[in-house]
Amino acid sequence: MPPGGKLEPIGACSSKNRLKKMRFFCHIAILFTGILLCDAAVAQNTPDNPDFVKAYNFISKDNVDSALIFIDKAVADSAVRKNALAWYVRGFIYKEAFKKCKRLVKPTVGMSADMCRDLWSEPEQTVNNYHGNAAEQKWIYGQGSYLLLKDNVLVEYQAGENTAHYNVQHPYSYSDTALASLFRSLALDSSAENRKNCTPTINYIAAKYYSHASILMDSVHYPSAITFFNKYEAVMKKLNPSGSTDNYKVSFQMALGDVYSQLFFHSGNEGTRKIYFDSAKRAYNTVLSLNPDDVGANYSLAILYYNQAVYIINNMSYDVADLKNLNNAQDTEVVLMKKSLPYMEKTYQLDPRKRDAIEGLKGIYYLLHEYQKASEYDEKLKALNENKQ
DSSP: OTSSOOOOOOOOOOHHHHHHHHHHHHHHHOOOOOOOOOOHHHHHHOOOOOOHHHHHHHHHOOOHHHHHHHHHHHHTTTGGOOOOHHHHHHHHHHHHHHHHTTTTTOOTTTTOHHHHHHHOOOTTTTEEEETOOOGGOOSTSSSSSSEETTEEEEEEETOOOOOOOGGOOOOHHHHHHHHHHHHHHHHOOHHHHHHHHHHHHHHHHHHHHHHHHHTOOSSHHHHHHHHHHHHHHHHHHHOOOTTOOOOHHHHHHHHHHHHHHHHHHHHHHHHHHHHHHHHHHHHHHHHHHHOTTTTHHHHHHHHHHHHHHHEEEEEEEEGGGGGGHHHHHHHHHHHHHHHHHHHHHHHHHHHHTTHHHHHHHHHHHTTTHHHHHHHHHHHHHHHHHHHHH
């Protein structure tokens, strides 16, 4: 214990940079939303069904609501259900409905203005002066309740409630139906041409899932972020079983680990601290399983152990009557510091000019009573400061 005060935790994680990286990844795919086939291609493959023709004509004129009605009538026909083009067109129509529905559903209480702008196309329309109530705070992408816009009035529904009489659904019922239709089209026709038709729309929806996972990555909405990332990963795996989403997974798990670390750092409850500690550790270890040389994951895992040790030291009882518990706490602190050490050393090895890693090694060796080693890293720190001047 340094003279005259408590030990300070080091290097509290921030997920801001991770999130910027996550959002960068998803933007490229969103640019390519898929287009409807040309009339000549449709004429060659069109099913002999008047409802399909009506659906195609309606969506060509951007009449999504009517197209939805007739495409669902069309695929009720057993002959149409065997036609890959019909399922492709249905997927495209439902993707357009998903885009349109996002403009109808408005989050209010519990989400920041930035989140609203990122998630919804027109967040200010009709909701500028709307003051929510406690019930709205349950709103999270179908978990609990959500809001629908009907005749310029926000109405709350429970997830799963039938809203067909309003001709409005939760937006992700449309995207999920679109994906199911597109994958059915690919199952019926796995040709390169059909994959070329279906893939842009599938990628668009998957990118939206990833984008929302990124936007919702904070200490309140992270469970929904996990749900969206899992949906994104499942879609990409189905589209390309041999493909890799490792880069995206690394960014997501780093951001998730940072959120758990912050929750761990600020929690005063022993039970929840352990849960957040274990969750952060699992997220960072997932990153290291994909890339053992990830500087951020090595450093974050090192300071996770370090800060847990510091917490134990700062909360020790120095009552002689409680000597057994004091000894146990000191033993635990040593174990945690020894667990922190290899990750901090790896961080320094990967980035010898990383000031936080040098400070971390100095602190670890000090708390392990290896004062000569601590002094060596103190000298490295001074040298680094002199080189900056």
